[in-house]
Amino acid sequence: MLSAAYQLRRGQIENYFDRVAADAWARLTSDAPVGGIRATVRAGRDAMRATLLEYLPQDLRGRRILDAGCGTGAFAVEAARRGAHVTAIDLSPTLIQLARDRLPQRLGVGEILFTVGDMLDPSLGRFDHVVAMDSLIHYRVGDTVAALAQLAVRVDRSLLFTFAPRTKLLTAMHAAGRLFPRANRAPSIEPVSEKTLLRHMDAAPTLANWNAGRTRRISRGFYISQALEVVRA
Numbered sequence: 562m563l564s565a566a567y568q569l570r571r572g573q574i575e576n577y578f579d580r581v582a583a584d585a586w587a588r589l590t591s592d593a594p595v596g597g598i599r600a601t602v603r604a605g606r607d608a609m610r611a612t613l614l615e616y617l618p619q620d621l622r623g624r625r626i627l628d629a630g631c632g633t634g635a636f637a638v639e640a641a642r643r644g645a646h647v648t649a650i651d652l653s654p655t656l657i658q659l660a661r662d663r664l665p666q667r668l669g670v671g672e673i674l675f676t677v678g679d680m681l682d683p684s685l686g687r688f689d690h691v692v693a694m695d696s697l698i699h700y701r702v703g704d705t706v707a708a709l710a711q712l713a714v715r716v717d718r719s720l721l722f723t724f725a726p727r728t729k730l731l732t733a734m735h736a737a738g739r740l741f742p743r744a745n746r747a748p749s750i751e752p753v754s755e756k757t758l759l760r761h762m763d764a765a766p767t768l769a770n771w772n773a774g775r776t777r778r779i780s781r782g783f784y785i786s787q788a789l790e791v792v793r794a
């Protein structure tokens with residue numbers, strides 16, 4: 562069951578990434594030069610992607626991975642290069658088209674199926690791992706955990722995702738973001754403390770057999786995000 566708040570936020574996110582910020586996002590995720598602030602975000606995102614890849618086995622041959630909110634597909638490409646069969650889904654048709662255009666000719670034994678839609682769609686099937694890099698950070702903690710709980714019933718090994726940690730700096734940046742004209746604003750992120758997140762996860766029945774594992778906060782200039790690994794007990 563998708564809450565009204567989830568559906569409302571999902572529509573805002575789709576509008577933002579598919580229309581408002583598609584060009585900026587295309588540039589940020591390319592090799593093109595970017596200014597100082599965006600350069601820190603790019604560096605932080607590279608470090609986060611490397612962290613999430615580190616939380617997966619080196620050899621991913623035969624593993625089914627859902628790249629949940631794949632954007633332009635950088636994570637999916639790295640996982641496929643290690644042999645994974647990746648389903649990469651995003652709300653934004655524009656970003657999925659960009660991901661397809663950027664797909665390298667050779668991926669080795671891995672493969673990627675890019676698709677437009679909601680990561681919670683049960684018709685996507687079962688996976689060994691779900692990876693949601695910076696795609697759940699826009700939802701309230703209740704909806705984030707409800708999403709994880711829905712994904713968990715279709716996942717056999719691990720859920721890897723990021724959350725926006727509630728730090729003083731992030732709260733200040735969040736407040737500053739509200740000063741931008743509405744049209745230029747990203748759908749706001751929803752900072753949450755690790756403790757609150759884990760408390761919500763503990764209360765979710767379908768996450769009862771799952772344990773929090775490794776976690777790492779990545780902080781580079783304007784990029785602050787924290788990876789959390791959740792594994793089947």
Ligand SMILES: C[S@@+](CC[C@H](N)C(=O)[O-])C[C@H]1O[C@@H](n2cnc3c(N)ncnc32)[C@H](O)[C@@H]1O
Binds near residue numbers: 574633635652653696
């Ligand atoms: C900040 S971007 C990150 C993209 C990618 N994971 C990366 O790190 O490059 C967040 C992405 O999540 C996608 N997203 C958010 N909610 C989603 C949902 N419910 N289903 C599919 N994609 C979603 C957005 O469309 C957006 O492209």
